[in-house]
Amino acid sequence: MSETFADLVACEDVLMFVNAAITSTGQREFRHWAGEQRLSLEFLHEYMLGNYRDMYAAVLALDINDHNAAIIVRNLLVRAGDVEAGRRRSEGRLIARRLEAMPQQRVYRVFRELRRCGVNNRRTRAIIRDWMAGRRDPAFDSVKYRAAVKDAVRHAHLRLRGEQRDFLFAPFSVKAYETPIYEQWRRAHYQQAAVYELPYTVAEGFAAKHKIPREVFLERIQPRMTRLERLRLQTSAQEAKAEAVRADLGEMPLTRLASYVLSLSLDERAARRAELSRALRTAARRVAGAARGSWGKVTAVLDDSYSALGSGQKRRRPLAVALAAHYLLEALATEYTPLWTSGRTDELLVCPSGPTPLGQRIIDALETGPERLLIVSDGWDNAPPGLAADVLRVWRTRLDPGHRLASGQKVMIVHLNPVYDADDFDVRRLAAGVPTAGVRDAEDLPALVGLARFAEGRLGLAELRAHLDDRAARFLGERA
């Protein structure tokens, strides 16, 4: 291998950034405040943009979270002039594709951010124009994100035609709109019945204006809610005696569902055991898809220590990821052993408490003789500290060098970490010989396990570049 030292550093830097971009949302974590997270993350972005701009852009094709995708898009556009036209074009394609995949409220936030930064180059205007032109239902957007759409239109000097322009800039100059949703919005100002034809977030404002009682409002607006709004409002709606608001748990994404389950009290979880575990299993099977049952014998060490509590902003997020991973691995494996750090065995009743004896659990896990060992933890091994690293080191150097299971077949050990460590600019690692990857949604687990082989140091920069290019090409190709 003709790897230079610089290549190794580059490889490490990019992986570090990918881990950060997957896990950190700039929100408060269990150990670090939001400010520390943001500061640390902003620095990483600047560093990547300055040193590895091509790979920085290509990261848009990976499963990084929307917060970081938005920062990347912004940074690339702010510093668009630094690179020549060809590169700008390819960056533009990546940005456009990423914006398509992002939730629209986040895209509008990016546009507003660009406006705030005073970025108004031709590329930016073209990107906004193209994205706005690609909206399926511009009228709906104009109603739901009225102020944001207005800002974007102003900023990109778009020429709107017909009712949309009137609606945004002179809404009451029109006696009656022809577009139904504009008309309902106009009527909702004085007619209660029209409120219920609007998107939930818009209707909420009108409901307050008309002083509609909460339960009546929730009952009637229920068909207009998105599925996540329904999930979010389910509990408070029941408190307000609006029984109609019911989320269909069967169609929820896995990690989101796990978060919901963990938000319930232990008694409620026990009472609804059948319903909840069925929903979780269904979601996991949907994620596993064709790979179901193809992973062989899997053992997982799952962290439910007190630090899995997350923070006020990311409530029980690390634990939710662990719980979702549990169900996903159950679906992927033929033989599956879960080991929670607290020693609990009932996964539906997990709650974050106690210390993190990762080392002991890893010994337990290795004793089950798995083909794959997955560790989902924030990496703060503290009972005792450093034992997990020792165990993994001894396992790799003394106990498993001959590949005990079968010759040439190592036990595959991967550590997935849902928490970004602001001090280290990376997710916290367990041991040098074991790859660590950041994880935000358990749904990405199979892809991350794939990416983790780079972190193990067996594959170099060239391969990493090839992998990123391949992902970017596929990402752009999906559009067709």
Add this chain to the structure above:
Amino acid sequence: MTPKLDGLETRPGQVWGSVRLVPLVREEPVPHLRLHRKAYEEPVSVVDVGDAVYVSFVPHAFVATWSDGDQTQGASYGTRLLERDTRAAPPSVPVRFTRRMARKAGKDRLRFLPLHLAVEGYLALHFGGPEIAWEEWSRRAVAHGLSPRGEETYLGRQVRGLEDALRIFEIHPGQCGVMVYVGDALACAFVVPHPDDYRALHPTLVEDLFGELIFVYGLLGAPAGDLSAPIDDTEIRSLGDLRTAAELRQEEWAGFHDRVMAGRLFDEDGSRQVVQYLHGFELSRFLPSFAPHQENHIGETITDDGGRVAYLKSFRLSEAQVKRGYLLKRLAEHDWRLGAAAAALGTDEASLALRLERAGFGYLLRQDVLDRYRAAKRATRDPRTGRPPDRVPGRGRSGG
């Protein structure tokens, strides 16, 4: 007899910055002793303390509304053992909160008196000093905030990193105690009889008191040392060996901690005084030998009839406090007679009196007496140096 921490198992410490918290775990809670129910009457959820419990304890400087009729809050004065069902309040000092304090602590939160007057109280308690003066002092401190003396104690909140360390500390199942280290200096040891009591009191450690030394160590922020020794892998042939090695390492850590890190918690040459005895439980206060330039901890323990520690709260004295303790100890040895104590210290009465004043014990002496000593001292000013022995009366930093 020095108290023994039997039945408490030392678990691996958790480090955050310069703070190391070492959990102490009990297999079984100490039977028949719990925190006074008052502690649980506040927003902390109601905990069933069981029917077998018949003795409860109230920690020192614990603020609560003690009597039903009267809504004023009081700080308990010295740890007390109480019969379970008695409504009788422990001896307490009324606390009048200034607005600033009340806002900080929340209306009815379980807390310790967040001022250094608790230490003052401690010292007074330990030496049987005047209670009235303490109350006088506490009133002054409550009204005017921290004392104007140079040497002070600090709220746990002010010790940098401690608040975060306590927040993110992962409480072990069955944990009944903790040893707090800042910059790897033992700041305080805290043990209660039952894990639920510990859970209730764990957050209040940020409102506990810490000496100047601990505050400064927190400020310096030197990270706590990494004390984990890697496993020697040459001997390991199987997972079983690895497990044994891990267990061995845990035992080594516990032994090292108890012998070395917490070795000077109970001073061999210190003294111990039994304060109260109730249904087999013994409340006592311990004092160190006040050896200068060494670790000196004062504290209170409740031991059961087997001599096991059920409750322990210690405070690490700062250097200035050690000096003051030394003075008080000498005075107490000579029945509070200035002349005899001065002779033992190889000085004269007037010097000792002024030294007491510099140490912050001016209020122990009558004003006119003090003035007389001061005048005498001024008259015998050293003609060679011309230096007055008391540079700034009442504001001196050093007491010894």
